[in-house]
Structures are given as structure tokens and as C-alpha cells.
Amino acid sequence: MPTLAVVNFNIVCATLGGFITLFGLVSYLCKEKFYLSEALISMIAGIVFSPQATNLIRPLQYALGDEETLQTITLYFTRLVLGVQLVLAGVQLPSKYLKTEWKALSLLLGPGMTVMWISTSLLVYAFVPHLSFLHALAVGACVTPTDPVLSNSIVKGKFADKNIPKELQKIIIAESGANDGLGYPFLFLPLYLIKHIGSNGLGQDNSARNAMGDWFGETWAYTIILSVVYGAVVGWVAKELLHWAEARKYVDRESFLVFAITLALFIVGTVGMIGSDDVLACFIAGNTFTWDDWFRLETLDDSFQPTIDMLLNVAVFIWFGAVCPWYSFAHNNVIPIYRLIFLGILVLLLRRLPIVFAMHKKIHQIEEVRQALFVGFFGPIGVSAVFYLYISLEFLRGIQVDGEIRKDARVLSEVMSVVIWFLIVHGLSIPLGKLGLYLPRTISNAVSQQSDPEPFHISGPADAELGNESNLRRRTGGSSATGLPRRVYRIGRSVIGTSQSHITSVSQKTSRSSSPSRLQSISMPNLGQGGSSSAPGGSPVDLSSQDRVDRIETDMSNLPPMGPRAIRFPDEEGVGPTSPGGSVRKEL
Template sequence: MMQIPPWPPEPYILALTGVGLLIALVAWLPLALKKLPLSLPIICIAIGLILGRYAPTPTVPLPSEYPGFVERFTELVVIIALMGAGLKIDRVFSWKRWAITWRLLGPTMLLTIASVTVIGIYLLHLPLPLAILLGGVMAPTDPVLAADVQVGPPKSGEEDEVRFGLTSEAGLNDGLAFPFIHLAVALAAVGTTGAPWVGQWFLHNVLWEIAAGVGIGWLVGWLFGWITFHIPADSKLAQTGDGVIAIAATLITYGVCEMAQCYGFLGVFIAALVIRHAHRSHAFQREMHDFTEQIERIAMMAGLVLFGGALISGVLAPLGWREALAAAMILLIVRPAAGMLGLIGFRAHKSEKVTLAFFGIRGVGSFYYMAYGLNHMEAGHQNGLWALLSLVVLISILMHGLTVTPVMRSLDRFHGRNPDGAAG
């Protein structure tokens, strides 16, 4: 007699099946969603909500319960995304050609941090360290969830001013917001130890960590670029066509930066830019980018499924009207206003400026900064801060995900390009 297999199957078998489906969705969904007002992150969150509600072995993936895992997992996802973002930028670096980047990194980011800090103090009644932490958490745009507003793969020609600005901003502001996270941690430590902090923070967390991050990123990127493209032909790594070398460069750069106590996020993005320009026209650039993007998408989908599970498990439960109002202000007022102010005097069409200001997508990077900050300070309000951040990220994913396709297709038509890829 045929034995009927047990039901439900073992969690391990269910997990294998689920991972397989997740990887299949990574390959199929971007093609299916290309013309629809939907995004891959929205689908991932929906899957997480369903699994959180109906999974045979329910889990409660609340970030406040697993702060160490959240910090390390999001850290890994962000550095892979930063490598991918750097590899896809075709524009040669110069202060003038990157003028839009400096506007988004300078006045726009600083205005955002200051505004969110004020919201934290006067609306949410947070102590100064936590208000500054909130400002640093909400300031960086996300390199992981912003794929639909970024430039296309290397040499694809999909690099207008808006896409370039949003890509370069997301690549650099994840590192340049870090001094404000350290400032919050230092201020929190002063309240408990009374230790002097100004000199240590400015000399180490600002000057050293930024300069060393840029320097190490350039050095590792130059070394990988030389080994990959310029040593004798029989030994060139580019001959292998193995894009995994980009992941190796990512991990080595980040590891060396962390050992030197400087900003690894900044170092990885700089390394990617240097590798990209080591041989700008080589086909292997596309191989490295595509492999990195595939790994990034799998990790991003896994993280957003867990985020969906956290939503169904009650991560938003501590929210009150103050947090809801703060989230609306951050996404609908602070970022758009800071973006428009930062772009005053920049030569671009008004629709381009509005698009740049509007798409300040919050996501995985913000979760990393929140986890890092809270893991390095003694602080209350943790559940409330996680709830506020989760609401901001959820609204950002829905709002930006539902509008990105029509907005970017309209932008392409404005520039005389066919949004479906044919010659315009």
C-alpha cells in the first residue's frame, strides 16, 4: 500500500520550496512588472504578510527582538547594493559633472537631518540623541529599493540627469549620514558617562572615517581594476567572465574599511566607481553588475518578506497619531522641500527637479542605521522608533512603488526616448 506523505511537510522542505519560489520570482517578476504601476518590493511585502498570517510554523520577526541580526543582515544587503550602484554609473567623475550629486548630498541631506531632528524633539518629544539618530536614519535614500529610479546597467544609455542624481545620491549618502549616527551615539554616552566627545567625534568619526573610507575604496578598487583588466592577457580575471569577483571586491573593501575603523559603505561605493572606470567599455563590467544585482535582489526579497512578517506580527502596534503625522511630514514635506531647496539654481526642467525631490526612497539602509544606533546606545523608545521607521518605509515602498513606473516612463517620453526600449 502506498504510504501517504505527512502533511504539512517538514519546515525544512517548506523552506527549500519557498527559497526556490523566491529565486524564481527574482527572475520573472521584474519583467512582468515593467509596464505596471507596481514594484517588486510591494510584491515581496505582500508575500511576507501572507506567510506571516498563514505559515504552518509562524515566527515573529520583530526587529526589536533581533537587533543584532537586523544590523548584520541589512549591512550585507546595503554593501552589495552599493557595489551594484557604483558599477552601473557611466558618468566619469568630476566636480562639475557630478554637480547634482553635491546638491543632494549637501543642502538636501543636511536640511533633511535638521528637519527630522526638530520633528523628533518637538512632535515626538524624543531626547536630543534619539532625535538626531532619527534624523540620521531618515536622511539617506536607499540604494536597495531604488532600482527602478536608478540608471540602467553599464553602457545601456539609461543615464539621464534624474536617474544619475538619484543613483549617485543613494550611493554616497549611505556613508555620509554615518557621522550623524555617531553624533547621536556620542551624545547618548555623554548623558551616562560625561566623557568629552567633540574632538573624538569630529576628528575620528567625521574627518578620519570619511577620508580613510574614500582612500581605501579607491585603493582596493584600483587594485581590483588593475588585476581584472590590465595584467597580462593570459591572467586577466576579465577572461573568466565570472561576475562573482564583484562580490569579492565588495567584501574585501568593506572588511578592510571596518578594520581601519572607517566608513565601509563609502569605501564600497568608491571602489565600485574605480572598478567601473578601470576599463569603461569592457563587457565584463556588465557581467559583474548583473551578478551583483541578482544577489542583491535575492537578499532584498528575503528582507522584505521578513518585513512583511513583522508588519503582520505587530511592529506598527506602538504607533500613535504623533508618529503617523511625523511619517507623513518626513515623506510628503521634509524630503520634497529639502530636495527642491537643494536644487535651487540647478539647470533642469521643473518636472525633473520635482522627480528628484519626490523620490527620496527610504528602506533597508534606514533599518541598518536604526539597528546600529540603538545597538550602540542605552535608549528607551525603541519599539516606538521601530514602529515609526517601519511606517515610513512601508509608505515609501507603496507610494514610490506605485508611482515610479508612470513617472519614469513619462520622464523618458519627455526626453524623446521610447520607455519600452526601442529607439525613440
């Protein structure tokens, strides 16, 4: 007789799978039309699935009813997500980026983080009653780093490509990756002082010298410097091993694509075992791993890493929505709800904006005042804040007197839990920032595009970022059977051979849906054996004179033509059919 098995595992699988499936059906509409980040939507879903609502996700049950175990699970989950995110963030940056842009990064990571820490701590000190400034410094340190998970929601995708300059995207990625691991010194300075000195003579030994010794020795030497060295060594060794294996054809495509993610898991595990900074080690390893730009270029057009990135983002923010102590915001013994609301608003406005605006003329990636305001306002508090929160709670549980947590440490734990979880609402600033700063321009562009469609442009000069011969061979599946050298055009993300029959077919099929005047502007070139460019039955085409240049790559390995994909997504903006199921796309 069949029986129902309504157990937690089945419920969680059905809930997560159903939500991600349904969200995927409208993901483009939510993110690109309504300016809602997947993190915000996922956190709202977590609230709906939480014990306070539908009770489909029951975090405390998974932890066997123990609050400390639940905190440990959340800490490990954030470590995993941050580790993968920061390796991928390091891989996204161009060759030797940390070396070439060290001046801009040093401003953001030095004076920038320090002022963010002090200003947030002053706000916490002002709004939380009966809290010492030393304790406020510990709270402010947890929300000082900008979150790399939420940063990706605004520096990736169609919105970013249209509105945020590439150099500005890169500096945001680099800063959010580096400062996430550099939050340890800001956090452990007040924590060691609390442990050794405390308040009202409750310190362990009332010795500031011992506190500073722990801070320099354990935090800077063992946590920061060791993690940087370890991440650089592991990233470099991984790069050389992958070069060696790929040159001998030992590695298949699937293993090649997953290499960066498995590297992140290895670093999180090994650095976690020695008790150092796994977050910073992952970012350094990602940068070192792609120091020569080889891996980044080889995976430039592959979607596996962004897919894993999206799945982790959705999962972790659903978990946050379920474990967040919503009830304690209005019912706690440390801060009234109205003070929390004012604190959140002022943190949005004063934590980061003043210092970035003051320094923006010395950071060449920030070219104008509006960009300075955007970078200053955009400094999300998210996964990294939860990570540092539970690092702090774990440390404070170790400050004991007669087998119990010391009174001041217990009070600080409650303050940190309420304030930091509430400040994660800063993630709401991402869609609001998009809406407020760029919605008028987006509406204007949409109206103008409807009234005057943009002409189609094909590829132009060679592009170094599209990779080398092996990269093209990977994408096109091998060598051509014709035995003749050919050039390869890239239209959008598709690789198309330029043999006479193929180009003629494309041009004929395009002409069926194009007006005569439009067809003249999109005539496809015929590259004969001599390499001259002319349209079939038309005049020569000057590829270098086109407004929007894609790239031409020459490959002498006789690559076969690769048919276009049958599916076109909204952000790929097809123009005309090239096959029964495809379309020629303009440059993204």
C-alpha cells in the same frame, strides 16, 4: 520507512524558491504595467509568510528566541545587501563621475542631507510625545540617507529609459550611493551627546567636549576618512590586477563577471573587522574600480550583476516583511497610531522636496520643475534606514548604568524601532510616484504606438560605450573563418556580421512579414569590400540620417556572424523574424 522532514531549512528553501519562481512569471507585468516594485511585492510576501500570517518564515526561531541575536542577523543581512548594491552602483557610473559632477553632488550631500536631517527630526520631535530634540535628531538621522536598493527600482528598466533622462538617472544613483555611507556623522553626533550628556544629568560624564572629541576622532577620522581611503586603494588595486590578468588571458568570463560582487564581499568583511564604514568604502571602491570605464563597458550588456541585484532585493525585503514589528505600530507606549500616520505623510512631503526644489536650478541634471518635484519626492527610506536603526540599537545597548541599559537610552530604542520601521513604508511612494507622474503619458504613448507603429531603424555611427575590440570578441566568440575583414552591426543587443549572404538572408526573411512600403524603410545595407552601403536590389541607405541611432563598430579581427537569440522579452519589442526563432529588434 520514509519520514517527513518539515524543518526550517526545507520550509525556507521551498517558500523562497516558490515565491521567486512565481513572481518571475509575472515580473514584467507587475513592474512595467502595474508600476509595482519588486521590493514592495517582496515585502508583502514577507508579511504573508511571517509568523503573524502563514508562519512559513520564523525569524525569531532562527535566532534561537533571542531578540538581540535577531537584530544582529538583520544588521549583517543589510550590510551584505548594501555592500553589493553600492559596489554595483559605483560601477554603473561613467568614468570619473564623482570628480566631474562634484558640484551637484556636494549640494545634495551637504545642504541637501543637512536639511533632510533637521526637517525629519523636527517632525519626529513634534509628533512623538515626551521626546527631547536630541533624541529626535538620532531618529531623523537614520532616515536621512536615500536608499540605493529602492533607488534602483526607478532608475533602471524600461520605465526609466522612457521617462527619466540619463543624466538624472546617474545623479540619483550617485547621490543614493554616497549619502548612504555619509549617514554616520549625522547619526553619531546625537548618539555621542546622548551617551556623554544624556538628559536630566544621566550622562556618562556630562562633558560635551568628550562627545565632540569622539565625534571628530572616531566618526570622521576613523569611520569616514579611513573608509574612503581604504575603498579607493582597494578599488584601484583590484582594477589593476584585473587588467593584468585579462591582458594575459588568465581570467575566464565567469570570474570576470563576478569580480565586482566578490570585491564587495571582501570590502564588507575587511572593513567590518576594523570597525569602519563598510558601506561608504564599497561605494568608493566601485567608483575607483571603474575609474577608466573599462569594466563598465565590458559588462554593459551582461545580465549577471542585475540578476544578483534582483535576488538580493527580493530576499532582503521578504526578510523585512517577516521581522517588521507590525503589532507595535498600534500597540506601543511611545506614539499613537494616528500620529504615526500623519508623521509618515509629512515626512514624504517635507523631508526632501523643499530643499531639492530650492536647489534645483543649481543642479544642471534637473532641467525643469517637474523633474525637481520628482527628485524631491523620490527619496526612498528602506534598507539603509534599517541598517542605521540596528547600528543605533547596538550603540544604545552599550549605554549602561549598574549593568542595565540607561533609562533614556531604553526609551529611545523603543521610539526608533517603532518610528523607523513605520517610515519604511516610504517605499510605497515608488510605484505611486510612477503612477501619478507618468501614467497619463504612458497611456497616451501606448495608444499612439498602436495607431502608428514606429518604423524599424538599424545601427548608425560608432559608439564609444559599446567597448573595444576585446569586448566584441568576447561577445562573438572569436575570429571569422572567412579571413576577410568585416563590419559588425548591433541590432538591439545582438551582434550581427554584415557578410553578403547574411544580410541578404535577413532582408529576404524580413520581407515576408513586411509591406512593400515598410520594406523600403528597413532595407538592409550590403557592405562590400569597398565598404559602400546599398540595399540588395534597392537604393543606397544613409545610415547617419535615421532618427534613432544605434551604433556601428568596426572590428578588424574577422568576427563571425552571431545569430539572434530565440527568446524575445516584452521590453525588447521585436519587429520581424530573422530566423525560425528570432526577430530583428529596434533600438531600445
